[in-house]
Structure formats: C-alpha cells, structure tokens
Amino acid sequence: MNIFATFPHSTNQRTRLPFSLLLAALFFSSASCSLAEARNSKKQSAEASQASSNEIAPVAREIPLSAATTLPRAIPASQTLKIASTPAPAAQPPVIAQLPPQVLQQGTQISLNGKTLPVAWLRWQEGNEQHFGISDTAAAWLGIELLNSSNPDIQPVNWFSDPQTSPILLKTLFRNPYRYLDLSFLAPQSNLKWQVSGETLTLTSQPAKVVNIREGQGEGGQRFVIDLDRATFWQVDEEENTATLTFTGTADPALIQRFSAQPSSEITALGKKLESVLPFLKAKLENAEAKILKVESSGSQVTLRLKIPESKHLKVSTLPNRLIVDITANAFVERAIVWQPGVIWRSQQVSVGQNRFPVTSLELDPRSGIGLRPIWGNPEGMTGTEPLVKMGRTWQAVAAINGGFFNRNIRQPLGAVRRDGRWFSGPILHRGAIAWDDRGNVKVDRLTLQETVTTATGQRLPITHLNSGYVQAGIARYTPEWGINYTPLTDGEIVVLVQNDLVLERYPGGEHGKTAFPIPPGGYILALRSNSASFDAFAPGTPVAIDSQTFPPDFANYPQIIGAGPLLLFNRQIVLDATDEKFSAAFNQEAAPRSIIATSDRGTIVIAAIHNPPNRRGPTLAELAQLTQKLGFVNALNLDGGSSTSLFLGGHLIDRDPSTAARVHNGIGVYLPPSGQ
Template identity: 50%
Template sequence: MVTRVTPKTGIDTTKVWTKISKLAITLLLLILFPASVATANRRVGAIEPLILNSFKELLNQLPPADEETPVLVQSLSQTTQENILVLKGKKLLEELPPMADNTLEVEFFSVPPQVIRQGFQVYLNGQRINLPWQQWLVGTSVRTGISDVGAMQTLGIEMLNSKDFTQQPIRWFSKPRSTSVVFPSQVSGAYRYLDITDFAKTAGWQLQVHGDKLYISSMPARVKAIRQGRQPWGNRIVLDLDRPTFWQVNDRRTEGVITVAASADPSLVKGFNALEAAKIQGPEDVAPISVGAPMDKPVIRLESHQNQTRLRVDFPKGKRLRVFTLPNPFRLVIDLRPDAMVRKNILWAPGIQWRQQLISLKDTSFPVVWLEVNPKSHRLRLRPIGSNATTQVGTAPLIKAAQWWQASAAINAGFFNRNNQLPLGAIRRDSRWLSGPILNRGAIAWNDRGHFKLGRLSLTETLVTSNRKRLPVLFVNSGYVKAGIARYTPAFGPTYTPLIDHEIIVVVQNNSVTHLLPGGLAGQQAFPIPPNGYLVTLRANSTAVHDLSIGTQVRIEGSTFPADFNGYPHILGGGPLLLQDRKIVLDGKSEQFSDAFIQQSAPRSAIGTTANGRLIIAAFHHSHTRRGPTLRETAQLMQKLGAINALNLDGGSSTGLYLGGQLLDRSPYTAAPVNNGLGIFFTPVP
C-alpha cells in the first residue's frame, strides 16, 4: 500500500493538521502515562482504536496528491518497486543534527505474526545455502521472509540506510540514489527477516517450501560480455547481463570470488582462462588483507558451469572489492579500489544500530564496522558466549558459536591459548567465574540495567584450611600456567586435564579434601570435577600438599580488585585498556603484553561505552597501506566513534563482528575459530 500525504489548496489543511497534532499528543500521553487512564476507569485497549480511527478519518479528508508532487512517505506492500524522491528545499535525514543525549525514546511493539513454517536452508537455483527463513500469516496472506544480512550476501541485495527497523530499503539492479524498493521487515528470535513475497513476484522468482527447506528459483540469465577499464582510483570490471540475477562475493585474502547465477558463452571463458591458470585458494588463518604484488591490471579467471559463472580476481596491492548493480542495461560492476567500503547506517532492531564507514587517521583511513547498542532496552540482553556450552575448552567460528547460542549479534572477546584452546582472561556469567582474570589486564563488566565498568581487573582468592593455613590461589578456571595453586570448578567443565607435568590434584567435595592424586604427564589424563566441589591443582608447589591432607576442611575467600567489579554479574576480559574517562590510558607493559604485540599493526576488535550510555562493539581492519591499526590508533578510532571508555579485545584473525547470522566485517574464509565472545540477544515481546 502506498500512502501519500501532500497538502493542496482548496481545503484548510491547517485545521486538519492541528487536529492530528492534538490527537498525536493525546496518544503519546496515553502511552507514557497509562496510570492516568486507569484512574479514569477507561481501558487503553478501548481508547487506542478510537484514536487511530480518528487519524484515518482526518487523513481521508485531505485531497488526493498531485501526480507531479513528490511523495513524502512510501511503503511497499502489494506494490513492488517505488521511487523514493527527495522533497525540494528539505534536508535529508542524514543532514539533520543528531538527537540530544537526553532524547526520549519510545518503542512501539505490535503483536508478532503467526509463524507457520521456518528453516535454515535455502536452495537458490538448486544450490544449498545456509540461510534462515520464515513464513507467517498476515490475515490470510502467507508471507515469506529471509534473513536480511544473509539475503545481502547471497542474493546480491544492497541494503540501504534506514532509520526504521520495520522497513528496509534495498537496491537490486535499480538506479543509484533515485530508486529503491522497501521491504517490510520484522525481528523474530535471533534474526531480522525481509518480506520478499511481493518483490519475488515482480522479479520472477518462484518460491516453494518443502518441509524445512525454502526453494528460490529464477529465470536463467546470461553473461553477454565482460569489459575491463582503468579508473583514477583503480580497476573496474563490468559484466553485461541480459536480466537481473543472483550474485555473491567471497572476499578472501588475495583473491575475490564473484559467483553469478548466469551462463557465459564458451568464447568468454576461453578468452579469460588464457590469462592465467586457475589458482584455488583455501581458508587462511590470517587477516584479510591484500599482500599480492603490485599490478596495473587485475588477473581474472573465469569459470562457467550449469547456469553459473564464477570470476576469480587477484587483488592488486592495496585494493579491495566493491560490487554493485546497474539497470538499463543490466550490469554487475566490480571495482577494485582502496576505499572499497560502502558507508552504512541501519537501524537493525530497537536498540541495535549497524554502522560502517572509512575513518581517517592522519595519512590513512581504516574500514570500521561497528554496532551501537542501547543496553537499557528491556528487549536486549548481553552475555558472554563460548564455543561450547558444557566446557571452557575448545574453539569454534564466531558464526557457529553465535548461532548455537541464538545471539542476534556478537563479537569475539577474550584471548585464549590456541594449542590447548583454554581461555586466557576473565569470563564471568551470572556471577560465576567461567575463567578468572589474569595479569591485571583490562576488562568490562555490566549488569542488565545497562550499567558498565571498564578497568584493569584482578581476582584474589585464598584457600583457608581448618588448621588456619592461608594458601593463595593464583588462577581460577584458567589456561594461564604459573608455579603455584590453581582452582577448577564445575563452571570450567566436567573434567580438568593437567597443563604441565607432575601436577598434584586435590579433590574437594562439600568443603572437605577427599582425594590427593598424581597428575602424571601433561595432557594425558582427564580428572572429573566434582559437582559439589572443585579441584585444586598444585604446580611446582609440593609443599602445600602437607596442608591439604585428606579430611582437611577448607573454604574459599575471594574478592576482585577494584572491589566494585564484585557487584557485576557479567565480565569479559581483554586488554590492553584503551580509554578511561575520555583519556587514552594505553599501558600494554603494565598488563604484561609483549613488545611485539604492543607495536604491531593488525585487525582489531574493541568494545566501549559512550557518554549517553550506549555500548559500541567494533571491528577495525587494514588500510590500503598496512595490515590494520596499532593499539594507539585503535584507541583514537574508538574516540572517533564516540567512546569515552574502551577496551581492546583479541584481534588479528580472531577479529569478527556478527549480526543476523553472518559476519559483517570479513569473509568467514579468513576468520579463525575463537574461544569466547560477547553475545547480544534480542527477543520480541510475546
């Protein structure tokens, strides 16, 4: 349905709009102060429809819009593609000043539609893709939706800036800056779904559901020609197509793979394959940066098989891919340029804003992708997430971990040992230490009221025996190894395997020592952790065993430093600490990071808070001149994002920012598995 609101002479619109304004104020007061409605002995549910009907009656009094008058508001329902025009003399939304920090946010929620089918596999012209989808009822109409970020990455849909999470403008083989299609969208569980029902009819897509699988098929397309050209900023490759079609980009380390659902003439394939023999590049545990030799022209290799054409493009040094579509004639444009990132500002859900752009520092610019989160939204929850729900041992791709935990958004978090896959830093969830802090490194703590604390964190634990001996516990559920005493609780997992040779394992149950066991060689034997106690391990500290004979009663005393960290149920460690109270407080030495780590340039993940209480989680990648920002540059970049407190997280190949089922900042082919992360959970009101 297209709604047009346009003033016209011949009617006193001032009076009409005055009535609407008064009713709008009345509606807002009813929402903000429901108690006053109860006092008047009238139900909100009975009043609200009356007000909405009044709105409708007043709007119906307005004259029809002139055909030549620009449309102010458009919404796609039964229609398929509409022009979004800019009103002359009015500022664009992007040009308006930002809202004040004390601006009141009012969230409106509707009853979620009835979901009738859903699944996680889509067959796109016969090719299986992991992509969440749903079908729901609107009246008697069956609507089909697919995950928005997944649709962007698998169908080739370009998601445009949006300030309404229920409406997502997109571009797909349409004119830039003048024409877009608006998909209705809804957040359900961990995903945001785009309603493609009407658009599919216009685009000629066939939608079919068999069990938990959605099948999307389109008319066969053909690549008519491939052209190359040199631009001042880099290289351009253009595929001329006979019709719009699906396409995907796989952005690897030194190679981009563009897959198009279209056949290519054998002469095209033969011509391009003569340039260079095909090189197959597998997943790499490295940062996604271009390290190829300088080239004036990219090397292109072409494959075509069963209505699918694949281009492999070697990146010229310092260049990345920007791919977009154009109509009349239909073209897929592939640019290789240093400033490839496209700016985005999308309200993805209430309280979750997706941002990305190039941010300049001195003589270079870094591509930055970040989420700005309102932690005080009653619909959001933040929790540490791990690679395994039952143990702190292990790693998994961030995508897999976030999907398993059903998080809407996530970022990799703390450090870990890649050899034994154990955490190296603080992880606390629901007031339980899954892994204790180490080396007085930086950490972030929070609660469900939206309060945060960032600082350097230590945990002091003491094992107090019945004979008044006080034995310091250095680490809790940690993969960090040092001579002394460490403790492993059921929160660590069902078992503990010694990390060094000849540890002594002390079994404590119901606050009493029940067993003393030799640990043997490192990594050889797993010792069960009692559910009603814990294990104490003595590393190169055999003298303490005399104070822990079988039958000895023990208790644990512990506290954090600073002490106010104790009051937060959730904590994640990283380091170094970057910002405190707007100042750069970087001190990698005091947090015992190596000189090489402190000085290197690398992809980075970071987390911070703003002056108005928002949370920022961000991923920073390479510029066109080097591998990524230094720690100091990361602090400066966080300042530019608006953070007043900030913490560096694990980076390099671990860096990853997840939203709605996909990584936003990099190809999953270049992302290494991680041990833990921060999950953001969005659940609609039932």
C-alpha cells in the same frame, strides 16, 4: 513517498471508501502518471538529441556518488566510461498487513538456481497472502545491498535500482535471532519462483542475457559495466589477487570470445625471444597474458573472472539492468542501519594518521532492554573452541563479538569470564576487563582476583588463579564451573579434592593431560604445582576456607565480566600500557585486525571489529587507542584480535568472510528483550 495498504479479501474485513474519494484518487493517479510520462519522454528526447556519435549509449550520465556507486575520475569525455540511464522502475512500498503474521516454515539453507547457500529463510502468512524472506545479513549473497535505514521494520535496498532516487523498500520480519527481508516483492521483478522442499527454500529465477560489456576508468582503477536485459541475483567470491562474479544468465559466444582471447603459443614464444631486443614488446606481451577480465558461460550461468592487483579489491554495485564492477583500493561501503530497537549496525571508516581503518560496529542501548552475556565454545565446560557463528547460535544470541584470550593448544581461557555472578574463569596478570549489569551500569578497568585458602591451623596460602588455563607455580583452584573434570595442566601436580569445606583426598596428578579427576559437586579441586611444601597442609579431613575479593573491590558487584586487554581508554583519556598488563613488546607493536568493546556518552555499549586498510594488516594498539578516542568513546577495552576478530549479527558474520575467521574460546552475546521476539 506514499504508503499503500492492501486489505484482506474477505468481505467482512474489506475497508469501504466513499465512491467520490475513489474517483478522485483514480483521477489524480492517472493525471500524475501522464504528467510523469510526458516529462520523461521530453527529457529523454532532449538527451538523445545531444548524444555524440562516440558515446557508448545515446542517453548517458556519470554514476552518482552513493553508498553503492563511485564517481569516475575527471578524465576527457572521449575516455570516460558513461553509464546509460534507463528510467528506473518506481520503487513500490511494502504491503502492510492488518493481521499478525503466522509463521509457516523456516530453515537455514536455500538453493538459488541450483547453488546451495547457508542462508536462513522463513515462510509466513499475512491475511490471505503468503510471504517468504531471507536473513538480511545474508542479503549480499544474493547481490542485494542494504542501504541506510532508520526504521527496523522497513529496509531500503539497492537491487538493480537507483539508490539515490528509487531505492526498493522491503518489509522486514524479526524472529529471533533473524531479521528477515520480505523478498515476495522482488519475485515479480525477477520472475522469481520459489518453493519449499524439506528444510531448503528453492529459488529459481529467469536467466538474464548479457547485452554488452564495456570497459573504462572508475575512481581508483579499472571499471567494467555489464549491460543486462533484466535484473538477476549474483554472488562474488574474492580471494588473494583473484575474484569471481557469477550470476544466472547467458552470453553470446562472440562476447565471450572478446574477453577470453589469449595470445597464441607461437606469438608468446616469439615474443619471449624478442623481448630482450624490443623491450616494448615485453610490456605488450605481459599485458595480453595478464588479461584482467575473462568471461565464461556454462548452461544458464555466466562467470566473470577478474585479476585483482595487489592492494586492490572488487566492488560491485548495480543500476537498472546494469552490473558495475570496479577494481579499486577502497571497496568499503559505509552505512548505518537501525536493525532493531536499541541496536544500530554501522559500517564506517575512521582516519588515524595516514590510514583509514574500516570499522564495523553494533551500538547497543541497555535502556531498550538489550542484554549482554559472556558465552563460550563448550557449554559443558571451559575446554573447547568454536567459530563465533556456531557459538552465537548455540547460546541463542542475536549478535556476538569474540571475547578474551585463550590458549589455542589446550583451548582454555586466559582471562576473566564471569556470568550471572559465577566465575567460570578468573582474571590474570591485572589485565583490562569490562563488567556490567542489566541496569545499564558498566565498569571498565584493570582487574585482579585475589583468593586465599586457610587451613585449620590458620595457615593462609595464596591461590594464583581460578578456573584458568594460565599456568604458574603455586596453587590453582578449579570449581564445577570449569566442567565435570579437571585434567592436570603440568607434570607432577598434586590434586586435592575439597567438598563442604573439608579435604576429601589428595592424588598425584602424574603426566599432564592424561588423567581426568572429577570435581566434587559443591566443592572444588586445588592443583598444587611445583609446591611440595604445601602438601602437608591438605591432609584428608582437614577443614579449609576460601577468601575471595576483587581489586578494584566494586568489580564484585557486577554479575557479568569479560577480561582481555590492554585497556585503551578510561574516562576519555588514552591509558594504553601493554607492558603493565604483561603483554609482550611484539604484541604491543603488531598491526592486526582488532575487536573492542566500549562505552559512549549516550549510555550505550559498542562492540566493534576493525580490519585492514589498503596495504596494511590492521591497526597497532596505539592506533587503536587513537581510533576509539576519535569515535568519541568514554571507555574502551581491546579484546582478542587477529584471526579471532569476528562480529556476528542475525546468524552471520558481518565483518569478514567466515572462512577467514578462527575458532575462539569465548565471546560476548547480545540478547533482545522478550517483547522483541
């Protein structure tokens, strides 16, 4: 495919070519177009002459297998739903600017034909031309499908094109944390008008007319093909057993009636009376009442409502002027996108036993300057939870995955969180953890932090936990990393204030959750729980010292640590032992969505979300360990999962509907080097 460049219109910047070259280029272009038109005309005439009278359209072919479409089953020709193939418009290359783009406006909300969507957008200038774009991770909200790519600056997409022969190539522009798709190229094809009003980008497109709706069989279930007179933007909203496909368009009343007719109340009543006598009538009646597709039209919006059988999903793809709707058991689309240098976004399916698990991952290369940091819900302290999307934006991360476990009631961490060499939360129960630095060194193992407080008399008292929501009898320690205050987590605690290695004062904690005690700057609080014997060791004015060490010892050399567990892989071998890490038997056997962080033999770090295969809730820990091994990882750690599982990229979740994701306490944020901004 040739790449053309447009040049600024100012005379002092115009590129001049020899006149002979221009004539040659024009002649070659004209001859190529004429030959292509002749071939297309001859091909279409031949196909039309072979079309049988019972085909849906005179020119037809089966939908090709691709990331966007699914091959129909091998069924008799009289029953096969064929998709008429009209010549796809040639995909045009992106405009290549000579001057660096100048950002004019940006926001986080668009209005698409009157519907408001939380989508990041950008308006910028290149030369004499203005461009606009949206965050690529929100492209699916407009019905734009991202295809495989190896160049972060050019993104192939499928939008009423043929992804096999003529994908559309859109230029991208990265402005941290978003990678914007340049939609200026699509505007002429869709008669798309755009304008900026305050913080909102308003997009208006010409309604598409529904020419016909055809039914048939696709791979795995029912298929509907919606023939349109033009391309249009569309959205899908899928809930349990139902799905809604909406787009800007109009439909004839007769077509709407064909897909909305229901049996009359009299027929329904009669059928119910006779169903015991005529069993076959019951089946026909149920089929009529359970109509799969209903079509509605209001103003300039067409809505298709579909009933989705259990264990099936809606899969929507496009070809020129066609929406293809499949009700199938497997709607997952595999892809691999080089999103930025050092960041590869993958969607793939991995088989473990009889199940195929959908895996969405980001592969991160520290050698490209990619940095990772622990992040959490409340930057002012360790009490609080937030959706991962909000957390990632607060910490200005370009990507993130949920991290360790936490107490949902008190919203406090239950595992290691160490950032830039400071313990914001200590590890618990000798559970799995991952540690790393900015030089690409990574350590994965089970971790213990052992602390001891020594008094002036030489008495050494163990500290059970540091900055943790995990409660155990003994002495816990809370530093300013925990927050401004410490509020007792159990009744009857003794709160000891220490500053500059001297005990300042000790107070009765009273009822848990009631009184907030300020943590001394440069000091800490010791919380004595069910440990009255140590009360006398901390009289005001008593000198004290803290000794702290990790096991294994080299964990202390790493500035960044996140703890979760259980450990899955160590040096390519499965080392899963949930019991040793003090997880319950029920947790060990549960099937649920999972989040992991792993290392590869390529020197990269992978963060991934694994969700449900058909008829399942997700992998068990044993299946998860096998999955990570099949993916070729060297080391792998399980993170918090279930409703916490969330993977964030470029401003949006890329693994699940954000409405189904729970708030989380902490996560792992991903940062690009400054040169990538």
